Amino acid sequence: MADLKITNLHKHYGGVQAVRGIDLEVASGEFTVLVGPSGCGKSTLLRTIAGLETPDGGTLEIGGRVVNYVRPRDRDIAMVFQNYALYPYMNVFENIAFGLRARKTPQAEIETRVRRAADMLGITPLLDRLPRQLSGGQRQRVAIGRAIVRNARLFLFDEPLSNLDAQLRDEMRSEIKRLHQELGTTMIYVTHDQIEAMTLADRIVLLREGLIEQAGTPLDLYERPATRFVAGFLGSPQMNFIPAQLTQSGGGWAIKFGDNISLALPPRQRNGFSDGQSVVLGLRPQYVTRANGSDRPGHQRLGVTVELVQPTGSRAYITFPLGGVPTVAELESHDVQRPGERIDLDLDMNRAVLIDPESNRVI
Amino acid sequence: MSESATSAMAAGGVAAPAGHAPDRFFKYWLIAPAIFLLLLVGLFPLIYSLIVSFQNITMMEVDTSFAGFINYAQLFKDARLWQALLHTALITIIALPLELVLGLLMAQLFLERMPGRQIFVSLLVLPTVISPIVAGATWRLMFDNRYGPINQIIGWFAGEPMTILWTVNPNLVYPSIFICEVWQWTPFMFLILLAALSNVDKSLTEAAEIDGAGYWRTFFKIVLPSIWPVMAIAILIRGLDLVRIFDVIWALTQGGPGTMTETISIYTYVQGFQQFETSYTAAIAFLVIAMLTVIVVWAIRRMGLAK
Numbered sequence: 100m101a102d103l104k105i106t107n108l109h110k111h112y113g114g115v116q117a118v119r120g121i122d123l124e125v126a127s128g129e130f131t132v133l134v135g136p137s138g139c140g141k142s143t144l145l146r147t148i149a150g151l152e153t154p155d156g157g158t159l160e161i162g163g164r165v166v167n168y169v170r171p172r173d174r175d176i177a178m179v180f181q182n183y184a185l186y187p188y189m190n191v192f193e194n195i196a197f198g199l200r201a202r203k204t205p206q207a208e209i210e211t212r213v214r215r216a217a218d219m220l221g222i223t224p225l226l227d228r229l230p231r232q233l234s235g236g237q238r239q240r241v242a243i244g245r246a247i248v249r250n251a252r253l254f255l256f257d258e259p260l261s262n263l264d265a266q267l268r269d270e271m272r273s274e275i276k277r278l279h280q281e282l283g284t285t286m287i288y289v290t291h292d293q294i295e296a297m298t299l300a301d302r303i304v305l306l307r308e309g310l311i312e313q314a315g316t317p318l319d320l321y322e323r324p325a326t327r328f329v330a331g332f333l334g335s336p337q338m339n340f341i342p343a344q345l346t347q348s349g350g351g352w353a354i355k356f357g358d359n360i361s362l363a364l365p366p367r368q369r370n371g372f373s374d375g376q377s378v379v380l381g382l383r384p385q386y387v388t389r390a391n392g393s394d395r396p397g398h399q400r401l402g403v404t405v406e407l408v409q410p411t412g413s414r415a416y417i418t419f420p421l422g423g424v425p426t427v428a429e430l431e432s433h434d435v436q437r438p439g440e441r442i443d444l445d446l447d448m449n450r451a452v453l454i455d456p457e458s459n460r461v462i
Numbered sequence: 463m464s465e466s467a468t469s470a471m472a473a474g475g476v477a478a479p480a481g482h483a484p485d486r487f488f489k490y491w492l493i494a495p496a497i498f499l500l501l502l503v504g505l506f507p508l509i510y511s512l513i514v515s516f517q518n519i520t521m522m523e524v525d526t527s528f529a530g531f532i533n534y535a536q537l538f539k540d541a542r543l544w545q546a547l548l549h550t551a552l553i554t555i556i557a558l559p560l561e562l563v564l565g566l567l568m569a570q571l572f573l574e575r576m577p578g579r580q581i582f583v584s585l586l587v588l589p590t591v592i593s594p595i596v597a598g599a600t601w602r603l604m605f606d607n608r609y610g611p612i613n614q615i616i617g618w619f620a621g622e623p624m625t626i627l628w629t630v631n632p633n634l635v636y637p638s639i640f641i642c643e644v645w646q647w648t649p650f651m652f653l654i655l656l657a658a659l660s661n662v663d664k665s666l667t668e669a670a671e672i673d674g675a676g677y678w679r680t681f682f683k684i685v686l687p688s689i690w691p692v693m694a695i696a697i698l699i700r701g702l703d704l705v706r707i708f709d710v711i712w713a714l715t716q717g718g719p720g721t722m723t724e725t726i727s728i729y730t731y732v733q734g735f736q737q738f739e740t741s742y743t744a745a746i747a748f749l750v751i752a753m754l755t756v757i758v759v760w761a762i763r764r765m766g767l768a769k
Contacts, residue, residue: 172672172675178668186684201670201676202674
């Protein structure tokens with residue numbers, strides 16, 4: 100059964116449409132990540148689910164019950180805030196116990212449940228401390244503890260890791276993933292960080308300007324983006340977008356760039372093509388490698404001049420011109436030495452996407 | 463300034479030329495003028511009045527010989543003094559919570575964004591801007607038994623002209639004072655508490671809301687602790703103001719009818735500048751200072767403000 104069902108949800112602030120008709124279903128136990136650039140409505144959507152905002156249109160169901168006007172406390176949800184929102188005048192124990200006390204849980208049960216949650220998160224030694232005596236990562240654990248102690252139906256996370264430094268963020272990310280596996284509860288997680296989205300999600304919901312751009316598993320969105328926006332948002336370094344034209348060559352199709360370079364397309368990409376049609380070729384830097392002599396089906400070889408080399412350790416990002424656009428490839432660091440070098444690259448055209456420049460949709 | 467910072471400065475050649483040992487007392491020389499000025503302005507009048515309180519100066523004679531504890535012994539026999547202290551305590555105990563609660567309610571109300579909020583806040587704060595003696599005089603006119611608008615309005619409802627003696631009738635004189643006092647100083651509480659409330663981290667109350675806390679639990683466990691440091695200061699300031707209350711009551715009743723609304727400040731003024739019992743007045747002043755010191759020190763400890 101769906102734990103959360105959203106139908107045609109609208110929310111606006113004054114004249115600004117923050118959420119403009121969203122339909123979404125989240126299955127029980129699913130880890131859903133709402134991701135998108137700032138101002139895309141992801142936080143508004145989460146706050147509306149939590150009941151901190153009232154929807155202006157549409158319906159919101161939690162566990163089969165319409166909760167549009169139900170108070171947050173009666174929605175059976177728990178939430179972790181971006182700035183932790185720990186109660187500054189209570190120690191860690193009281194912070195975690197607050198929700199249980201508010202719901203008149205017997206003292207003995209509070210005691211056991213708080214200790215169990217603290218054990219799970221490794222914060223038992225901190226129970227007597229005040230929030231201001233904790234580090235950022237510890238505060239985040241307490242905030243998560245406060246959420247999981249209540250056994251809510253729905254867990255909401257509002258950019259919980261964005262205030263942590265890079266190393267702690269990685270650590271807490273795996274912690275949250277582990278918690279989800281242990282607890283098996285439904286989680287909805289808001290982030291603007293595509294790595295967090297890719298690593299955590301069972302399903303990613305990518306939002307843009309108050310609408311769902313695409314929803315699906317992380318690999319779905321990564322390999323089969325529906326629009327240029329999705330293709331560009333996920334993946335690092337960003338996908339290359341190179342304007343080109345479709346041409347018919349021999350039995351198949353090829354794409355031709357402004358600088359008269361032409362690359363043959365694998366046979367399956369051909370439905371609805373017309374000769375001379377303008378397209379944008381989308382190619383991820385990861386699908387460009389150093390050519391090694393063997394010809395594989397769908398792969399194309401291209402000799403280029405390296406303009407820029409950015410080593411990152413095991414990998415190196417190189418930039419070369421293609422169709423008048425600086426294009427990035429992610430190579431092994433020993434593949435390339437210095438700028439100005441001429442090398443042969445192998446382009447995996449099976450993984451390339453073609454985008455209609457008018458509608459920005461993937462063809 | 464820390465020891466190391468001072469010696470670092472001295473070593474740098476600012477205080478002592480190179481080669482001389484840095485003067486360890488240099489920092490005290492720096493603050494000496496300020497301390498001297500403070501002592502002159504603050505402590506001298508205090509000591510002077512302490513001296514006067516052990517003499518026997520009145521309007522008739524200037525006897526500056528040591529009179530022992532005569533004036534202080536007199537304090538304990540002076541029933542009018544203890545009455546005045548009682549009146550002061552009564553006014554403080556009633557007006558302070560009234561102003562606090564009303565101010566808090568108003569602040570809560572104005573926390574929401576609403577059209578015209580700025581204008582309303584400015585208008586509401588106006589009474590605090592007026593000098594208390596003017597506020598008292600204004601209310602005196604409002605309460606006037608024949609020309610005052612208050613009696614006029616009550617008359618409209620009653621259907622006959624009313625001549626209620628607000629500032630004379632023993633049953634109404636305290637309510638009149640409270641009305642004027644609360645009218646003037648609730649906005650002060652309101653303004654300070656509004657600032658404090660708008661600084662409460664909104665995600666805290668939202669977290670409490672999701673955690674299942676009701677309005678009162680959220681208020682007492684989350685909001686109140688957050689605004690308490692500011693609120694405690696406001697209570698302290700208003701409390702001290704109320705203990706010293708003079709202008710409003712002087713303008714409204716001059717302590718009357720009889721001595722029914724005579725507060726300690728009014729009594730001190732009457733003793734000093736109408737009866738000219740100068741030395742006795744100094745003794746009263748010292749009694750008040752002693753009492754207030756005890757109360758303030760206790761309050762500051764109790765409120766945790768010294769931390």
